[in-house]
Amino acid sequence: MTPPLLTVENLSIAFGTRDKRLPVVSDVSFGVAPGEALGIVGESGSGKSLSMLSVLRLLPASATVGATRFEFDGRDLLSLDDAGIRALRGREIAMIFQDPLAALNPVLTIGRQISEIARRHFGISRAQALRRAAELLAAVGVPDPAGRLKQYPHQFSGGMRQRVMIAMALAGQPRLLIADEPTTALDVTVQAEIIGMIKRLQADLGMTIVWVTHDLALLTRIATRVLVMYAGRIVEDASTEDLFACPRHPYTKALLGSIPGAGQGRSRALPARPPDPANPEPGCPFAPRCPEATDRCRIEAPALVQQGDAGRVACWNAS
Numbered sequence: 001m002t003p004p005l006l007t008v009e010n011l012s013i014a015f016g017t018r019d020k021r022l023p024v025v026s027d028v029s030f031g032v033a034p035g036e037a038l039g040i041v042g043e044s045g046s047g048k049s050l051s052m053l054s055v056l057r058l059l060p061a062s063a064t065v066g067a068t069r070f071e072f073d074g075r076d077l078l079s080l081d082d083a084g085i086r087a088l089r090g091r092e093i094a095m096i097f098q099d100p101l102a103a104l105n106p107v108l109t110i111g112r113q114i115s116e117i118a119r120r121h122f123g124i125s126r127a128q129a130l131r132r133a134a135e136l137l138a139a140v141g142v143p144d145p146a147g148r149l150k151q152y153p154h155q156f157s158g159g160m161r162q163r164v165m166i167a168m169a170l171a172g173q174p175r176l177l178i179a180d181e182p183t184t185a186l187d188v189t190v191q192a193e194i195i196g197m198i199k200r201l202q203a204d205l206g207m208t209i210v211w212v213t214h215d216l217a218l219l220t221r222i223a224t225r226v227l228v229m230y231a232g233r234i235v236e237d238a239s240t241e242d243l244f245a246c247p248r249h250p251y252t253k254a255l256l257g258s259i260p261g262a263g264q265g266r267s268r269a270l271p272a273r274p275p276d277p278a279n280p281e282p283g284c285p286f287a288p289r290c291p292e293a294t295d296r297c298r299i300e301a302p303a304l305v306q307q308g309d310a311g312r313v314a315c316w317n318a319s
Helices: 048-055 082-088 110-122 126-139 158-170 188-205 217-221 240-245 250-257 295-299
Strands: 006-016 021-032 037-041 063-066 069-072 093-096 176-180 208-213 225-230 233-239
Touching: 006 048, 021 048, 021 233, 037 048, 048 063, 048 093, 048 176, 048 208, 048 225, 093 158, 110 126, 110 158, 126 158, 158 188, 176 188, 188 217, 208 217, 217 240, 225 240, 225 250, 233 240, 233 250
Parallel strands: 037 208, 037 225, 093 176, 176 208
Antiparallel strands: 006 021, 006 063, 006 069, 225 233
């Protein structure tokens, strides 16, 4: 079998001081195969974005990251020095951020921001890098690419700014592309265009993609496999087809039930609120919101275990 491009085993992330640490991600383990399209889904605060930011070592200094294994193509991401991780960012692993207006530098032209990546990683001239930047803008559907290289982020619409972010992510010809909710702020028409474009680019370039979202329905159009995260843990890992046909974790069922038009009847909102990481309760984190919880669920947290060929699930009462 082809080894995973990205391997994560027992990832943990905590914030705070040395005397008081607040765990926000615990025991997260997964692999991403070359060319795979993996989806990671969960509510806000589930730890999905933090887990992906840790891959690029983009978490703040107050974060503590640990793992028994944390590798990209056999290289230990935690032991790389600053020069090593900078060489990896943009060149082999790139990220599309949720808010392009916040991610783009407002005082630099679009051309400067895209060409800078190509110049840094490939050592080409400024003129060559600008030509490459125009080609990338054209590839992601930005009209008059040569002219728009001279413009600034505020002169682009939301959808066009997101296309610029994708062009920047592609400038280093990465092997792994992480898309962190890149269509959340866009209307449905633009969202569909961006999704279709990323899928075409993946097929053309053979990239591996990890798509982070809170929208489970969206993953049916993108991902071949889905990780469901809750309270900083993976609670289910299955192929997209199996997950929608036969969800095993009550949280996954609740997410599916909250999709408008999914299944029978009206969509249902999840009951109560997500857990407070500062005041963790014993047992399964989802137990206070779970209609299937038993006394064991409120006392003992289940491990994420393999269930035949159907994937992994962390539930004492998995169906």
